[in-house]
Structure formats: structure tokens, C-alpha cells
Amino acid sequence: MPYVDGKTLSEFRVDFGMLDKNIKFDIINQIFEGLYVLHNEYHVYHRDIKPDNIMIEIKDGIYRVKILDFGICKMGLNESYVRGGSMLWSAPEQQDNEFVDQSKIDVYCFGLLILWLMYEFKS
Ligand SMILES: Nc1ncnc2c1ncn2[C@@H]1O[C@H](COP(=O)(O)OP(=O)(O)OP(=O)(O)O)[C@@H](O)[C@H]1O
Ligand SMILES: [Mg+2]
Secondary structure (H helix, E strand, C coil): CCCCCCEEHHHHHHHHCCCCHHHHHHHHHHHHHHHHHHHHCCCEECCCCCHHHEEEEEECCEEEEEECCCCCCEECCCCCCCCCCCHHHCCHHHHCCCCCCHHHHHHHHHHHHHHHHHCCCCC
16 A cells, blocks of 8 residues: 555544534545445455544645555455454454454444544544
8 A cells, every 4th residue: 555644533633623514524425435435346344444544645635535454354245254353443243253244344433433533432
């Protein structure tokens, strides 16, 4: 992956609170689009979506979101179960010993991210 000249969402969060709401929605929408393309075009499930694994690059006033760290991602939905994720940011079923639909893990973490960004949700 090319070097991203920007900040992780964790580092960026202080600035995020002061942004215009349209820019906030743009950032959230870009995370959604990234996950949508990963899931629907590449059938890749990231499984570790959290603020440290997302970066924001700002060039000429344009905010670009980059999803990093595909260390525990899975391809397809038929692979054997692998426990993983980061404890605070993982879906409850991700820590169980049963096979779960991997795509739902990213959806859960995306929801947590929105809460964390918009509502001072503590991590
Ligand atoms: N392409 C990149 N450009 C700039 N900085 C990066 C890039 N990839 C990673 N980083 C920085 O390095 C940090 C760690 O990278 P990464 O998330 O890939 O590994 P990790 O944190 O060791 O894995 P884990 O999330 O499992 O702990 C990121 O939070 C980010 O600050
Ligand atoms: Mg990481």
C-alpha cells in the first residue's frame, strides 16, 4: 500500500468535531463506500475496522479516506472461522467460537465508528 500522508482517525478525531457537517458526512460516506466496494466487488471482509486502521489525507481542502491494515481480512464467506479483531472494536460474535457471517462484523464496527465520531463515544 502506498504511504498515506495524513492522520489516522484516532489522531484526527479532535479536528473532526470542528468540521462542517457536510465534511463529516463525506468522511463517513467514504468509509461506507470503501467497505461497500470491498464487500460487494472484491468479497473481502476487513474484520478490524477501527480508528487506528483508517487514515484521512487532506489535499487542497479535499478529504480522502484510506482503509489500512488488512492483516486479518478474509476473502469470501465460506472460509473457516478465525477469531480476531481488537477487543474494544470487535463485534461480540467475533470473539465466539462459532462461524459467523464475516460481512456483518464490518457493518457492526462501522456503526461503532459513526457513534465514536459523532457522539463522543469513548474507546
Ligand atoms: N500506508 C500507510 N501510510 C502511512 N501510515 C501508515 C500506513 N500504514 C500504516 N500506517 C501507520 O502505522 C500504524 C500501524 O499500521 P497497521 O495498522 O497496518 O499495523 P498494526 O497496527 O501493527 O496492526 P494491528 O491493527 O493489528 O495492531 C497505523 O495506525 C498508521 O499510523
Ligand atoms: Mg492496525
